[in-house]
Amino acid sequence: MAGKRGFFTFCCLLVFRLMTVAQVQLPVYPDSLFSTYYQQRVSHFKTLPKTTDDIIFLGNSITDGAEWSELFGDSRIKNRGISGDISAGVIARLPEIAGRRPAKVFLLIGVNDLSRNTSPDSVVKNIGLISNYLHEQTPATQVYVQSILPVNKIYNKFGIHTNKSARIIEVNQRLESAADKNHYTYINIHDAFRGKDGLLRPELTNDGLHLKGEGYLVWKHLLYPYVFDLGSKPSLLPLPQSLKWLPGFFPFYKCNSVIADKELANEANIIQQLLKLNGASAIGHDSIGNKLYIELKLTKLKVPRLADEAYHLQVSENCVKIIANTAHGIFNGIQTLIQLLRDNVILDACDITDWPAFAWRGYMVDVGRNYQSVEQLKQQINMMALYKLNTFHFHVTEDIAWRLAIKQYPELTLPKNMTRDKGRFYSVDEVKELQRFCRERHIEFIPEIDMPGHSAAFKRAFHCDMQSDTGMRILKNIIREVCETYKPAYLHIGGDEVKISNAGFLPEICRTVEQYGVKTIGWSPGGNVPQNTIRQLWMKEGPVDKKTKYIDSRHMYLNHMDPLESVTTLFYRMIGDVSAGNNNVSGGEICLWNDRAVNREEDLLTMNPVYPAMLAFAERSWRGGGRPGWTANIISADTSALNSFKEFENRLLDQKEQSFKGLPFPYYRQCNLVWRFYGPYNNGGDREAKFKPETDAFLKDSASFVATGGTLILRHWWYPLVNGLIVHPKENSTWYASAKIWCDTEGYKNFWIGFNNLSRSYATDTPDPGTWDSKGSALWVNGNMIKPPLFKFAGSKGNLESPLIDEGYEYRQPARIYLNRGWNNILVKLPVAGFTGKDSNNPVKWMFTFLPF
Structure with a gap:
């Protein structure tokens, strides 16, 4: 019986392994199905360096036709478009794509399928197969499926493609509906390329199917937030007092005219430099005919307060207007304009009236x-x-x-x-x-x-x-x-x-x-x-x-x-x-x-x-x-306060990505990390004393409270002037904090970890060798204790003339911790004895930082 049970267990494990490893089966196609050019490109792709974490643009001739890395200014972007490709061709070369473990895949495919009279249902199923395979083989890869672009018969070319408008719309509708089920993000780029007649705008193409240079600039504008993980609209900071997004956009790349009052020479020069950076050669100063222009004008602008710095900014399809009471107000409007111009190509239409609360x-x-x-x-x-x-x-x-x-x-x-x-x-x-x-x-x-x-x-x-x-x-x-x-x-x-x-x-x-x-x-x-x-x-x-x-x-x-x-x-x-x-x-x-x-x-x-x-x-x-x-x-107990911080944090991180590349910006997203706190436990002065959260792997006790963040301050060193999480902190007590972190793929990840963020104005001592701090703090990930860093000057007395080297998490090498695929358990131990430091340079900071990035 024992042998039979062992054999049965082995079979179950084998079946389970097969189920988890080979959920998605790709069909096998004969080489004769694909063109000579297709096979040339595929063989070329296979010989290129096997880099990971790239951003792959995958598709047919429309994708093939762009210099994507130059367009976005990012060497991570790789073009994997093949002229004439169909969804089956993408499927056939999918293992090579998945093997690279890309960070993102942007897929545009299907118009050639439709030209061969492949049904919309089959196109959508193939795209779903592509996404599901990538999700299974490389779960950390974000897949973006783009709508099929509109077509136009106006040039009498590619007739078997340009007569498929109705089917294109049907495929796009189905792709949008199937996004969640098939683990991809759907991006509607179709509507931005469509004219009033529903067809591809003639000025963006010269054959009714493929795009000219301006078409790729529009495409860049639409994909920009997805490529760089930004908000769908520019994340303005500070947020204007009044902001309305409007339909349409202003093609900044086509503008070469600035109209400005003579008192605004300095501000007009800023606009001119922006235009020159974006390729404008001769800068005009008029708005004759249909010419696109930017206007800066001093006028009476009524706002509730501090009118000297207020401005009104309006972006339409034909012009950009900034009006204000003073040159300072115009300048402030220009700073908002610069943030709107995040992709250096196009401005989304909007209407902004803005003024400061404090002078x-x-x-x-x-x-x-x-x-x-x-x-x-x-x-x-x-x-x-x-x-x-x-x-x-x-x-x-x-x-x-x-x-x-x-x-x-x-x-x-x-x-x-x-x-x-x-x-x-x-x-x-x-x-x-x-x-x-x-x-x-x-x-x-x-x-x-x-x-x-x-x-x-x-x-x-x-x-x-x-x-x-x-x-x-x-x-x-x-x-x-x-x-x-x-x-x-x-x-x-x-x-x-x-x-x-x-x-x-x-x-x-x-x-x-x-x-x-x-x-x-x-x-x-x-x-x-x-x-x-x-x-x-x-x-x-x-x-x-x-x-x-x-x-x-x-x-x-x-x-x-x-x-x-x-x-x-x-x-x-x-x-x-x-x-x-x-x-x-x-x-x-x-x-x-x-x-x-x-x-x-x-x-x-x-x-x-x-x-x-x-x-x-x-x-x-x-x-x-x-x-x-x-x-x-x-503040996590107040939903409104938490949501307002989350919204701000999104804009903050967008600005970090946009404006601070190559500059120190010690901040990562923290509002998604939720902690459950257990305590207080009276440690009687023994900071090594163990309590239930540390000894019970399946702790089911209700948490004392829940908090959000990457840095959690239990008791601020300026308490009670500044409150921490503990309302009435007690000496000789121990608290524990637990959290769960999801990981798409197993492996080593980067973390900020610290228990005493040293002020740069005190001569604070460095923790002793083998410790995180002087309080006895400890940390476990999936039950494994995480060792403190090897401080270069561990145990040394603080000295204002001795520069800090690695004492703070934000300026030392991040901790590398192995995470399992799925949920990972974090436990932090936070003991404290007294709240009085040994001297003024060593205040007691009862806090910790734990943040993956």
Whole structure:
């Protein structure tokens, strides 16, 4: 009996294996069915390098006729079109396609089948067979089935093809209906090529079947979001206040005319450069006849608030019009136009009316501690402009170094008076160049001379304190030179984190600045600045004086933020505790204070979430709104709040793909990762103590709560000012978090994993060898414990002059973890002892990051 049971089990396993391995059987066709050209192409394809993760365009002569990789500017795209091919020909060469494990397949086939009088039903069944085979053989491959294009008899060519319009429509309808069942995404490209008569538009073809160059540009526009995993329409950021998508599109590639008011020469030049980049040679300035044109015009535009930056953008099939009250408003409209022009070919028709919620939308860079080249600063300013930030705050003096050239006092920038990046400073010409660069982009350039604090470099140069009589005399000369040389609208005078020994210092400094017609800004909490000085909030203090203007930078320091947390907290943030600017709150400013030394200036953008945070802040400061309080995690209990974040995250990632290729952008999708939390378990001070989630492989207990995200903060180091997931966190407790991750194919995948995102402003210690952190955190995937990274300087004491190397997940090599095909189980252990760090440089961050990408 035992032998029979074993044999029976063996047979069942064999049948099961055969069923799972050979679900889809491909028919075998004789070679005589296919042309000589077909066989030439197939033999050529087989000899090409066996690369994986490509994007394959598969089809007949219509696909064969394009230079797809050049059209899309992407070498991953491979043309596998064969002139004259039919669905059977695609089936016959399908194993070679599947063997390459492509990332995507774009299939267009069927018109030649119909010309041979193959029934629509048979065409649809063959296409379903193709998709199902690819789904089985290479499940990670995304299959896109495109509708058959319309045809036209007008040229009296390809008569057996161009008389099949009715059957083409029937096949397309069936393909759309069968998409889900056959594991493909259906793309309707037919309608965009169809004229009012339902036939292929004559201007896109010269034979009624195949496409001319313009036809391929239209095709590119339709496929662009699918090729690059983007939204079906351009993902504008910040989202305009009013946006209506309209039918039709404007063929930007055919336009060569710009009409602009004479006051808009700078803005007209931006449009002209865009047109030239897209092939326009001679740029005209009229709209005679049917000529396509772009118009920039100053006029009266009524909006609810901040009319100086508002604009109205209208895209139709014949023209693009941007109107505004000021050149700044026109410029903002152009930035939206640039985002609309994501494929550099076509603009979707739309109507946009837009204005900002806050007048002050700023970004501050501390170049006193870590010098940045003018080129890298310009890169950041360019991104500010694209996303409509309008204030560049240049913090240029510090204890470490004074980096602003002062002609009267060259000793300030001598290498011996700097303790880091010695000899690196900004000349008058470089600062003026940055000013010009900002001015062209309608960005206010605001220098900061920090006084009387953060001034050790000043003291090294002059051997006196700023608050002394000698120090004040020198500072007044410096202020005169800065104000007369650069003529800024504002000068930030710092004024915080220092003992004021001379009560008259800050009032006198502010009066000196203001006598040159320059407004002053000071940090708050800070010193005794006059009431008319704008306060930049950096701590708990909020707007209390109705006669004072404020800029909000509280909990907006990027150097303290985990990359994933930064997007979350800034997205939900209510700037200045108001939904829109008012007489007290002008707006807000994100700040990059990287106290710790870096090896390369690029590390400032890699180790800090500058660009993802900049975009989240751009959205909130332009749109307004937000939620009261400071949020560290994705809000998943409120469906509306979760959905709004998901929608924003889609646009954020589209912008990452569109505008940040080759630039540091430490952010990946996190809102699809759902965690179940179990606890709290009292560990009695024993962080290694094991509890049920760790010992019971089939845990059936109800979760204490559910949360969403890639970074989860249980207790923020600024609790209770910033709340984490645990409402009432307790010392000597352990929590567990579990999640499931689906994987289409087994193999090693990349992960971000971390348990203590180090601030770039503290001298935090590196975890001891063999540990993730000092709390005893642990992680298992499918029951296998994941080892911590081999930190290069494990167990070393933090030092601000020792650059970070691999301590953060976002700037070390990603963890490589083997996943099974199907669902994979994740378990995270999160013990904690106390909430008081051993010193101020080592705060307790009760958090973890786990994110596949």
